[in-house]
Amino acid sequence: MTKSALITGAAKGLGAEIARSAAADGYRVALLDLDPLVLETASSIPGATGFVGTTTDAEFVDGVLDNFGTPDAVVNNAGIVRFGPLLDQALDQWRSVVDVNLTGTFIVARAVAKRLVAAGRRGAIVNITSMNGVMPGPNAGAYGSTKSGVSLLTKQMAVEWGPLGIRVNAIAPGLIDAGMSEPIYADPQIRALREARVPAGRLGRADDIARAVLWLLSDASEYITGEEILVDGGVTVSVIAGLPRPQSVDAVGVNPAAARPSNKEQ
Template identity: 50%
Template sequence: MTQAWAAGWAVVTGAGNGIGAVITRLAVKEGYRVAAWDVDGAALDALAADLGAACVPTVVDVSDEDSVVAAVAALPEAPQLLVNNAGIARFGPLLTLPAADWRIAVEVNLTGTFLVGRAVAARMIEAGGGAIVNMASINGIAAAPNAGAYTASKAGIVKLTEHMALEWGPEGVRVNCVAPGLINAGMSDAIYADPEVRRLRQSRVPQGRLGTAEDVADAVLFLASAKAGYISGQTIAVDGGITKTALMSMPRPRSVDSVGLDAARESD
């Protein structure tokens, strides 16, 4: 007989480092027992040593269907939560991007989300439902130059989330997506190691700061909670508002900053 956990079981992919590790820690704090999946066994072991019995580490390659199916079958019960966080970046201009880089980004990011989502959803449906949170990116909402296969794979996750929500919603499974913005964690560590790049980037964010892994984890656990019980098929950008700033840098005459009846009278 397995031990009961307050919030049931959760599966977090890409749990060994960065945002995935922070999500795992918060899920444990919220009462989940977490099946932490990653290809980095050493990182998983370190995480499990810190979290104890609440974290069960398993080396899983999300792009390998056999690996995924075996890991899902090994779960002692159906998870209440799945966080499809595993991802990989392969940047570069499309004209020179190696096809191998394109394939691995799509295989890990998009195909991995599909394979894990399908396998876990089947168990959730058998048990009466659950919540899935997929991890996209603001790159999947607004294209960025030289982002290689990353943008396309993350945009695919946004639409895959909608597809999953439509098909699995009637079976009791809610599916949503989180799209992190300029987050000072995980794969972005190398970007923000340059102080000037960091300063320039955070100056473009309306909130005036970079996001944290904790900001992303909070959004994920909110979408998993009963407070988000009527939310499904949505993509939540955790970005400090940066995806809404397209017009902020556009030139604009001051004369149009007051437009309306009073302004029209003043111009007469």
């Protein structure tokens, strides 16, 4: 039987790539986005349906599910960022980021989970978090806190819904040259500086994220739930490795003449 998937924030960027990959993988897909461009994006994907509206409106989300049917898979990808120092962050900006990133994810996931449970069906959910939810980024306002919140929510849902047959995992993208980060990488100097910090040697692409998402939705990962996978080319694990050390210390073990026994760590 054909599986179906709902992808939020799918008008463009990572969501559109995830929707295209899911369709190529055989899913019947629904694309949901605030931006009417989603209708155009959906029309370019075989068998896809586009829905215009916000994930933060529970009634609208229910209407989408009434229309499309209950999907086997959900990708909570809709997200926004409002950059700026915390000291100057307007409260309405803070609240909008919390509302879309955290509350919107909850609304969509719960609406689908309720219907899956009522129908006695299994399902898989992937929430898109961020490297910024693992460690703070520059002037990222509420963004990192909401992604961190989604990360914990992912585990909470996995624990509560695992026995009901629903797996819930998260993908945390790193430095991705697509979507909301396009303006960042349009600056060649910033681009080069950031690229140099990636152990894998390049910025991430939308298809890097889509492949990881599709794998977590598939039965190939059927024993994995409550996990968050960083898809960041090694950026987050390279912080200490990027720190300089005095040459005298670094020489230990390299030049036996200069070597002295040491148990010291970095």
